[in-house]
Amino acid sequence: MNITKNKSVLTLMALAMGTIFLTSCGEDKKEKEEQDATVKQVNAIDTPAVSLITVTKGKLNSSISVPGELIPYQEVNLYAKVNSYVKKLMVDIGSEVHKGQLLATLEAPEINSQLASAKSKIEQQKAVYFASKATYDRLVNTSKTPGTISQNDLEQAEAKKNSDAANVEAAKSDYAGVAANLNYLEIRAPFDGVITQRNVNPGAYVGSGGNGNVPLFVVQDQKRMRLVISIPESSTGGLNNKDKVTFSVRSIPNKKYTAQVVRLAGALDEKLRSERLEMDVYNKNKELLPHMFAEVDVPLPSRDSTLIVPKSAVVTSTEKVFVITVIDHHAHWVDVKKGIQSGDNTEVYGDLKSGDKIIKVATDEIRDGQIVKDN
Template identity: 70%
Template sequence: MFHCTIIMKITKNKFIVPLTVLVIGVGLLSSCGPSKKEKEEQEQTVRDENAIDTPTVALLPIQKGKLSSTIAVPGELVPYQEVDLYAKVNSYVKTLLVDIGSQVHQGQLLVQLEAPEINSQLAEADSRIKQYDAIYYASKATYDRLLSTSKIPGTVSQNDLELAEAKKNSDLANVEAAKSSYKEVAANLAYLQIRAPFDGVITARNINLGAYVGPGRSNDPLLVLQDQKRMRLVISVPESSTGGLSDKDHVTFSVQALPNRKFTAQVKRLAGALDTKLRSEQVEMDVYNTNKDLLPHMFAEVDIPLPSRDSAFIVPKTAVVTSTEKVFIIKVVNNHTQWVNVKKGLSSGTLTEVYGDINEGDQIVKDASEEIRDGSSIKVKPADAKAAEQSAGVGQPGNNKPVTTGH
């Protein structure tokens, strides 16, 4: 709004009045013009409108490279070997030679059980063997005499000789059956001794001296034995990150009990299939626990390296626009913008991988946003003009170097 002040002076001299009116008119035009502040505001408005219509942006060429990244996943430390020891036969605990925390070796006797009825069964089986042995020797002797006599023609019929041979063979079969029964009972005697199947530590004990144990007596094992010198670090890798792992990779992990320490393990086993519920692949690493710093079933925070296996286009994260409808970058051709749909790959630091209809050496907007509309004209920042000219040969062999970075 312009403010005008009109000052009129009335005089009797008729020749002075017109000159006064002229001066007043000049003053009126001068005082009614825009102020300096208003002119600056108008100029700023014009600049803002021009900036929207023709934004000034920084450009950079797209380059190929390999991007390394890591993801953090939870894992669990489990014993390399773990076994629950049960009693196979009904018996009583006669001797208990270990307790929780005992270090044992393969084949070491842990528990001696007692079952008096097994001794009686063993004696019975032994007597049965001797009985069938006597019967067999008698039938064998009969057959041998008939066979010897039959060499004189007409003394023994062929039928009698065959019946004697069949009786001998039957009695021999009874002897073998009795011996098998004896071995079965003797095997039960071996089950009365609980021995360690491998080197490890007793981590649970659910029995005492004199306890009655056996099949169906309890769901709890007599003892639990774990191999803690070597453990398995088990993790589940999400489907999107399974392509970068191999059995030669190493991972680092930490546990809550030792937050200031980092442990290293090598990938040993990959499931090779996805879990249908979690949509992830199970991966195992071997962890050597010679100092016993780690305990079984600890939870671990595992950092998994995800190196890129293919050469991808590497761009700053600021060059990728993620909207509710699409993910795109803004390519510049002849000072005009083109929205190009892309898919993001690995990310590390300020860089990310992108895949789409783009070529090496294409110029893209470094700081992209939805405000830079598709098809609009742009201006290149003066500081980037020389770099844009030099990047004309980026796509030619030998003119660019792959970008490799890690996190």
């Protein structure tokens, strides 16, 4: 009995020791796995795996959308030069007119009296001239007899004749000046266009003492208009007068119009820091109206071959803008400037060359000089 009892005790003790051993081994294995996972995480942080791409050269074509305005190719305000009354109006708002067409006639009775006075002055000066000329001619004939007329009297008579002749010409000039005012009593169209404003009625007193700075008519050339836009400084580099733009207006949203760049300011506006561009738009069917706003798509073609990288490779931090090159498994920050962007790619300018390896998805968490490994 004692022997059997002792064997049972020994067996239980052996089982207990085995259980303790196995439990200890399991805990050691779990702890080792946790340590290995921690080491891997630390190594992953210290040596991140990255995807590399090669810097290439190429050209990007991009575009920007800017607001624009349609303005008449020509627009003029017509005023009355002389104080007068509106006698008759031949056109109204919306009338199509042609160059030289009579738009209105004015009347100024005082001009007629001034004209008559100027004409009388001419006749008066002519009479004085004819009298002095006759005197001079008689003196010349008399002077042919020696000793009858002194040379001084002859010279004075000639001077008087010439002076009176000059007065006749001055009177004629005064008459022409007054007569020219008659032309200002007719308001004519300076070019083909449309009357967009009529601010007077028959009988109205116009001129500097009348309606002041209010024009009688406003005439616009609407068959040809200017599309005016302002391009930001950063986008002015590659544009020239061979580029074409597309635009749309709110009143016809489903239609796209095309226009060619014709005029570039060649300078930046001091306030907006932008360059003014103008395109000629032909509007024969009058779909477009002056002073409409337009949404304009402006192409920004790259003129030179530049370095192209994915947008994800460019890091914009609070410190700088850079890409990360990898040389001998070490990361290096390279300062760059961004150019035209198109799709997922962008131009960059900096201390890079074609063939350099850079990180495809870069972040400022990858520090300068840090060891990295290829993914």
